[in-house]
Each structure stands twice: as C-alpha cells, then as structure tokens.
Amino acid sequence: MSILSRQLKKTCPYYMMSEKSNEEEWYFLAFVITSPCIDEKAADCVETCPVDAIHEGEDQFFIDPDTCIDCGACEAVCPVSAIYQEDFVPDSEKSFIEKNRNFYKS
Ligand code: SF4
Numbered sequence: 014m015s016i017l018s019r020q021l022k023k024t025c026p027y028y029m030m031s032e033k034s035n036e037e038e039w040y041f042l043a044f045v046i047t048s049p050c051i052d053e054k055a056a057d058c059v060e061t062c063p064v065d066a067i068h069e070g071e072d073q074f075f076i077d078p079d080t081c082i083d084c085g086a087c088e089a090v091c092p093v094s095a096i097y098q099e100d101f102v103p104d105s106e107k108s109f110i111e112k113n114r115n116f117y118k119s
Pocket of ligand 1: 062086
C-alpha cells in the first residue's frame with residue numbers, strides 16, 4: 014500500500030472497504046451507469062457532476078472510476094434511475110461495472 018493510500022485510508026470518508034476484501038485491500042468506490050441509460054442518454058448527470066467524471070460513449074454514458082468522488086449527485090438527477098454506487102448495482106446489471114471499466118481502458 015502506497016503512502017498516499019495509507020493517508021486516504023486514515024482521512025478520506027469516501028475510502029471504503031469492500032465487503033469481499035480483507036482488511037488490507039481498500040479501494041475508492043465509484044458510481045456506475047447501467048442499462049436504462051442505453052438509448053435514453055438524458056445527460057442530466059453530465060451537467061451535475063462536480064468533477065467532470067461522466068463521458069459519452071456510443072450507446073450510453075460512463076463514469077470514470079478514477080475521477081468520481083462518490084458524491085451521489087448524478088444518481089439523484091438521473092431520470093431513468095440508471096446510476097448506482099458500485100456495491101449496489103443490481104445483479105442483473107453487474108456486467109455494466111466491467112463495461113464501464115473497459116470504456117476507460119481504451
Ligand atoms: S458520484 Fe458524483 S463525482 Fe461520481 S460521477 Fe456521479 S456526480 Fe460525478
């Protein structure tokens with residue numbers, strides 16, 4: 014664990030521990046946009062995000078997990094309830110977590 018990670022672990026309220034991880038594995042949670050966004054693409058979330066973490070893909074919007082500060086503002090304004098905190102994405106929508114990550118790998 015880096016010095017920065019140790020500092021975040023001590024001080025940042027957004028630094029959460031995964032239910033699946035052990036005590037030494039910490040990560041920064043992000044929000045994820047799921048299937049109701051496809052073809053809807055209302056984009057209310059883009060204007061709301063304070064850190065410009067939401068970007069347009071071909072068929073939906075995506076949230077950059079490295080930029081998202083987990084504030085929840087986008088979830089509140091989405092007209093089709095497509096946005097969830099990563100740990101609360103419904104089972105039927107879990108594939109969108111990987112789809113979101115892959116968008117930022119390319
Ligand atoms: S949770 Fe907040 S920071 Fe993250 S994408 Fe939504 S509005 Fe942006």
